Amino acid sequence: MNSNKITIIGSGNIGLSLAKGLVKSGLYPASAITLTRRNINSLAEYAAQGFQTFDNNAQAVKNADIIVLAVLPQQVNKVLDEIKPSINPEKQLFTSVVSGVTCNNIKAKLYDSLQVVRVMPNTSIAIQQSMTCFATDNASAESLKLVKDIFDTVGMTIQIEEGLMTSATALCACGIAFFLRSIRAASQGGVEVGFHAHDALMMAAQTAKGAADLLLQLASHPEHEIDKVTSPKGCTIAGLNEMEHNGFSSAMIKGIKTSAKIAGELYTKE
Ligand SMILES: NC(=O)C1=CN([C@@H]2O[C@H](COP(=O)(O)OP(=O)(O)OC[C@H]3O[C@@H](n4cnc5c(N)ncnc54)[C@H](O)[C@@H]3O)[C@@H](O)[C@H]2O)C=CC1
Numbered sequence: 001m002n003s004n005k006i007t008i009i010g011s012g013n014i015g016l017s018l019a020k021g022l023v024k025s026g027l028y029p030a031s032a033i034t035l036t037r038r039n040i041n042s043l044a045e046y047a048a049q050g051f052q053t054f055d056n057n058a059q060a061v062k063n064a065d066i067i068v069l070a071v072l073p074q075q076v077n078k079v080l081d082e083i084k085p086s087i088n089p090e091k092q093l094f095t096s097v098v099s100g101v102t103c104n105n106i107k108a109k110l111y112d113s114l115q116v117v118r119v120m121p122n123t124s125i126a127i128q129q130s131m132t133c134f135a136t137d138n139a140s141a142e143s144l145k146l147v148k149d150i151f152d153t154v155g156m157t158i159q160i161e162e163g164l165m166t167s168a169t170a171l172c173a174c175g176i177a178f179f180l181r182s183i184r185a186a187s188q189g190g191v192e193v194g195f196h197a198h199d200a201l202m203m204a205a206q207t208a209k210g211a212a213d214l215l216l217q218l219a220s221h222p223e224h225e226i227d228k229v230t231s232p233k234g235c236t237i238a239g240l241n242e243m244e245h246n247g248f249s250s251a252m253i254k255g256i257k258t259s260a261k262i263a264g265e266l267y268t269k270e
C-alpha cells in the first residue's frame with residue numbers, strides 16, 4: 001500500500017478508470033484518492049466507496065502528493081488557473097494524461113520548477129491492463145520511478161521521448177477503440193457464418209486475447225504466428241488476403257497516423 005495521496009482532476013472516462021485500477025491493484029485505498037468533477041453529484045457512487053470527492057479543484061489539490069490532470073485539452077487552461085495558488089511546486093508531483101498538452105505548456109501556466117510527467121494510459125487501466133507511456137522534460141529519477149511504480153500496478157509501462165507522446169496517444173490510448181472495433185467486426189463476420197451475436201462476440205474477443213498473448217508471452221512476431229495458421233491453399237490465407245485486398249493493414253495504419261496528427265492539435269493555448 002502506498003502512503004501518497006493522489007488527486008485526479010476531472011473524473012470522467014479515463015480519470016475514473018485510473019481510480020478504479022489503482023484501488024483494484026491494492027496500491028491505494030479509495031480514501032487516499034481524491035476525485036474532482038464540476039458536478040459533484042455525479043461522483044456520489046464513488047464517495048460511497050470511500051473516495052474523497054470535490055467540485056473545488058483548488059481545495060482538492062492542496063493535500064495531494066501527486067496530481068493527475070485528466071480534463072479535456074480545451075478545459076486545461078481554466079483548471080490550471082484555478083489550481084495555481086494551491087500548488088506547491090517544491091513538494092508536489094504533477095502528472096497529466098491530457099493529449100497534446102506538453103510539460104512546458106503546463107509549467108508555463110503553473111511554475112517552472114514544478115516536476116511534470118505526461119502519462120498516456122488507456123481505459124483498460126480500470127482492469128490493470130493498460131499500456132501506459134510516460135515522458136518528462138524535468139522530473140527527477142525518483143519521481144519517474146514513482147510514476148512507473150504506480151502505473152506498473154495497472155498494466156505495462158514504457159518511458160518515451162516527450163515528442164512521441166501524441167504518437168503514443170494514437171497507438172495505445174485510441175488503440176483500445178481500434179482493436180475493439182476490429183473485434184466487433186470479427187464478431188459481425190461470425191454472425192454471418194452462423195453464430196448468435198453474443199457467442200460470436202465472446203469467441204472473437206477470446207481469439208483476439210489469444211493472439212495478443214501469443215505476442216506478449218512468447219515475445220513472438222505476428223507474421224511468425226500467422227505463418228503457423230495459414231495452411232497452403234487453406235482458408236486462412238484466402239480470408240487474410242481478401243482482407244488485405246480491401247485495405248485492412250492500410251486502414252489501420254492510416255487511422256493511427258490521422259489520430260496522431262489530431263492528438264497534436266487538440267490543445268489551443270488561447
Ligand atoms: N478516454 C481515454 O481513453 C483517454 C483520455 N485521455 C485524455 O484524458 C482527458 C480526459 O478524457 P476523457 O476522460 O475521455 O474525457 P471526459 O470528458 O470523460 O472526462 C473529463 C472530465 O473532466 C470533468 N471536468 C471538466 N471541467 C472540469 C473542471 N473545471 N473541474 C473538474 N472536472 C472537470 C468533466 O466533467 C469530465 O467528467 C483528455 O485530455 C484526453 O485526451 C488520455 C488517455 C486515454
Ligand SMILES: O=C(O)[C@@H]1CCC=N1
Pocket residue numbers: 099169173174
Ligand atoms: O479521443 C481522444 O481524444 C482521447 C485521447 C486518447 C483517447 N481518447
